[in-house]
Amino acid sequence: MKRYDYLIVGSGLFGATVAYRANKAGKKCLVIDRRNHTGGNIYCEEIEGINVHKYGAHIFHTSSKEVWDFVNSIVEFNRYTNSPVANYKGKLYNLPFNMNTFYQMWGVKTPAEAKAKIDEQRAEALEALGGREPANLEEQALSLIGKDIYTTLIKEYTQKQWGRKCTELPAFIIKRLPVRFVYDNNYFNDKYQGIPIGGYNRLIEGLLAGSDVITGVDFFNSQYKEWEKFADKLVFTGAIDEFYDYRFGKLEYRTVHFETETVDTPNYQGNAVVNYTEGSVPYTRIIEHKHFEMFGEEIEKTPKSVISKEFSVEFKEGMEPYYPINNERNNTMADKYRSLAKNETDIIFGGRLAEYKYYDMGPLIESAFKVEI
Numbered sequence: 001m002k003r004y005d006y007l008i009v010g011s012g013l014f015g016a017t018v019a020y021r022a023n024k025a026g027k028k029c030l031v032i033d034r035r036n037h038t039g040g041n042i043y044c045e046e047i048e049g050i051n052v053h054k055y056g057a058h059i060f061h062t063s064s065k066e067v068w069d070f071v072n073s074i075v076e077f078n079r080y081t082n083s084p085v086a087n088y089k090g091k092l093y094n095l096p097f098n099m100n101t102f103y104q105m106w107g108v109k110t111p112a113e114a115k116a117k118i119d120e121q122r123a124e125a126l127e128a129l130g131g132r133e134p135a136n137l138e139e140q141a142l143s144l145i146g147k148d149i150y151t152t153l154i155k156e157y158t159q160k161q162w163g164r165k166c167t168e169l170p171a172f173i174i175k176r177l178p179v180r181f182v183y184d185n186n187y188f189n190d191k192y193q194g195i196p197i198g199g200y201n202r203l204i205e206g207l208l209a210g211s212d213v214i215t216g217v218d219f220f221n222s223q224y225k226e227w228e229k230f231a232d233k234l235v236f237t238g239a240i241d242e243f244y245d246y247r248f249g250k251l252e253y254r255t256v257h258f259e260t261e262t263v264d265t266p267n268y269q270g271n272a273v274v275n276y277t278e279g280s281v282p283y284t285r286i287i288e289h290k291h292f293e294m295f296g297e298e299i300e301k302t303p304k305s306v307i308s309k310e311f312s313v314e315f316k317e318g319m320e321p322y323y324p325i326n327n328e329r330n331n332t333m334a335d336k337y338r339s340l341a342k343n344e345t346d347i348i349f350g351g352r353l354a355e356y357k358y359y360d361m362g363p364l365i366e367s368a369f370k371v372e373i
């Protein structure tokens with residue numbers, strides 16, 4: 001039997017980054033994954049020559065030069081810039097909230113006019129509060145941005161996302177609503193953003209080169225559960241509650257469901273991301289995958305396009321866990337699991353499921369950099 005330095009459970013971005021670093025340090029790694037492919041949630045499936053983000057749209061963004069140089073040393077990234085559009089009852093608005101949005105909403109053309117409009121609407125909301133703190137998400141949003149933007153771009157969209165009325169959601173969900181008084185539709189404030197040229201699978205393949213990889217194997221239902229027989233150390237990126245056999249209970253997640261279809265047009269919506277902010281449309285957004293990697297004339301070269309409608313759904317047994325729900329119940333439970341994990345020797349817990357923490361890809365890589373090899 002081949003002896004490894006590391007058995008890595010999970011071939012997502014965390015496991016793959018640790019594997020890469022370990023390989024560079026001359027260590028031998030075995031990476032296993034219960035899915036029938038590598039890459040975890042950044043995996044793409046090719047349909048009609050288009051890389052389809054199977055587990056949701058992924059846009060890489062970071063302000064860390066170290067992270068940016070690292071991923072670009074594996075595969076070059078393109079110049080994709082995220083600039084979503086919102087559709088409310090057939091009218092389109094640019095996001096994030098900026099001068100284009102304010103022009104579309106009110107016809108205002110200068111930052112001073114836009115600020116005056118927002119201030120006027122905020123004042124109305126603050127007056128209605130009569131000096132008390134906002135008691136729910138609706139009051140919070142109204143006091144931050146006023147009724148027009150709240151009604152058109154936030155209210156029904158947020159209700160769809162959470163499956164609850166904004167008046168029943170806590171105010172803290174929205175701490176700030178950033179507004180920009182410039183004509184700039186770039187969603188992220190980070191210094192660097194883009195998509196790997198050729199797709200995310202190339203990034204994962206590059207990170208896993210040099211490791212032995214087995215897919216379709218569940219750690220818990222395989223010989224690898226007795227990991228000490230195979231490796232000196234275990235890197236575990238699966239769910240922490242599952243690792244401890246749910247002894248303190250099951251952690252909850254919010255999930256999303258995708259309906260993906262091929263459409264007979266080279267350009268369906270002219271943008272990668274269109275949010276549907278009205279309640280009567282059941283999905284929250286439509287992703288048109290080709291726009292992540294095809295620009296200008298390239299768009300017309302593939303005659304078809306692939307779109308995914310994204311729905312927010314309540315998490316049930318057997319569904320993909322996506323976003324941790326950071327309420328008191330889950331945070332207390334996760335802390336109990338984390339304290340067990342802290343006392344393990346030779347087991348490293350990392351990534352979104354093992355830490356029960358939402359990570360964007362940039363910070364996730366930074367945390368994988370911190371693993372002592």
Ligand SMILES: Cc1cc2nc3c(=O)[nH]c(=O)nc-3n(C[C@H](O)[C@H](O)[C@H](O)COP(=O)(O)OP(=O)(O)OC[C@H]3O[C@@H](n4cnc5c(N)ncnc54)[C@H](O)[C@@H]3O)c2cc1C
Nearest residue numbers: 010012013014034040041056058059219238351352360361
């Ligand atoms: C819908 C959605 C959209 C997102 N969009 C963005 C974005 O635009 N930009 C951004 O920066 N970040 C985004 N993210 C975050 C990004 O997906 C994560 O940072 C990243 O995928 C986490 O990688 P990971 O390795 O921790 O987990 P995962 O990718 O989940 O990998 C864990 C792997 O472990 C495997 N595994 C689990 N249990 C076992 C077991 N028992 N045995 C064997 N294998 C097991 C799983 O099959 C999986 O492949 C998004 C996340 C979601 C949910």
